Amino acid sequence: MDRGAIASNGVNGRTRSCNDKGKCNPATGIQGHFNLSNFEDGVLSSSFMVGLLIASPIFASLAKSFNPFRLIGVGLTVWTIAVLGCGSSFAFWFIVLCRMFVGVGEASFISLAAPFIDDYAPHKQKAVWLGVFYMCIPSGVALGYVYGGYVGKHFSWRYAFWGEAVLMAPFAVLGFLMKPLQLKGFPSTDSIKMALSVDAETSKNKNHLQAGGNEIEVSIESYKSSYKNSISKLFTQFGKDMKVLCKEKFFVVNVLGYVSYNFVIGAYSYWGPKAGYNLYKMKNADMIFGAVTIICGIIGTLSGGFILDRVTATIPNAFKVKKKSFFSLFAFGF
Numbered sequence: 001m002d003r004g005a006i007a008s009n010g011v012n013g014r015t016r017s018c019n020d021k022g023k024c025n026p027a028t029g030i031q032g033h034f035n036l037s038n039f040e041d042g043v044l045s046s047s048f049m050v051g052l053l054i055a056s057p058i059f060a061s062l063a064k065s066f067n068p069f070r071l072i073g074v075g076l077t078v079w080t081i082a083v084l085g086c087g088s089s090f091a092f093w094f095i096v097l098c099r100m101f102v103g104v105g106e107a108s109f110i111s112l113a114a115p116f117i118d119d120y121a122p123h124k125q126k127a128v129w130l131g132v133f134y135m136c137i138p139s140g141v142a143l144g145y146v147y148g149g150y151v152g153k154h155f156s157w158r159y160a161f162w163g164e165a166v167l168m169a170p171f172a173v174l175g176f177l178m179k180p181l182q183l184k185g186f187p188s189t190d191s192i193k194m195a196l197s198v199d200a201e202t203s204k205n206k207n208h209l210q211a212g213g214n215e216i217e218v219s220i221e222s223y224k225s226s227y228k229n230s231i232s233k234l235f236t237q238f239g240k241d242m243k244v245l246c247k248e249k250f251f252v253v254n255v256l257g258y259v260s261y262n263f264v265i266g267a268y269s270y271w272g273p274k275a276g277y278n279l280y281k282m283k284n285a286d287m288i289f290g291a292v293t294i295i296c297g298i299i300g301t302l303s304g305g306f307i308l309d310r311v312t313a314t315i316p317n318a319f320k321v322k323k324k325s326f327f328s329l330f331a332f333g334f
Helices: 002-007 029-034 038-062 068-087 092-120 123-154 157-177 189-207 220-247 249-278 285-310 315-333
Strands: 208-211 214-217
Touching: 002 038, 002 123, 002 157, 002 249, 029 038, 029 092, 029 157, 038 068, 038 092, 038 220, 038 249, 068 092, 068 157, 092 123, 123 157, 123 249, 123 285, 220 249, 249 285
Parallel strands: none
Antiparallel strands: 208 214
């Protein structure tokens, strides 16, 4: 919903422009408020992706030491605060920074929610369950177009972000209050706590020496050394994980395909409403793009999951379905 809202004409807006007859259109939305060029406007979308790309592997790595369900709660909290910041922005650089943290917040459930579904969905319905989850992306973008267009037109672009934060706040709270689910292959909350307590006790024993009944503190250098070793281990483990992933041919092909997909769909989803409004004079561009996105998104995502469950969800069959989808996407683009 947030992605669609910031791309909508009601929120994204436009700069002040005049035609040959001297008739001028007032500046609207974010672009008009901060007087942004199209390049600067594009930076808003790109900054979101920067936060998402950097934080996704970090959250995935942290899931080895902290409960993944709680990490999602942390991410949702960051997301909510960042969206509030977007609505309260006073300068271009500040809203760019907030958009980066919106990406950081989204990274938590983008990287961790799908594994939860894969663990808990019935075996014969895994593809459909994942299809329903990923259907929320195009459906949310479509809803964002309509929502952003309406709120921006009748109130202000700032209210669109504040409204999103209010809607997300209960889910952020539930991320901390609900009993956390466990992921297969990850340590339980109890084992994590036990490991942390053992580490704390070991550290305490190392950092304090008993001599004649008097406690002598170990030098600060030992703390620095221990801290450096912990950071080094994290980077080493992360490097090993990336090496394993890069050797997985199916994973690499999937990533390359998804990059191509986002390259096309990203341009359409962000610049589509603006192009429709400014170039083709579509007064209801937000509504039209919203309708097209939600219809195609629901039909495509659900039908893909249904087909895979019917023909058995194997990797070769998944690639066949994806191949046809990519051909359709690029044919539409050209």
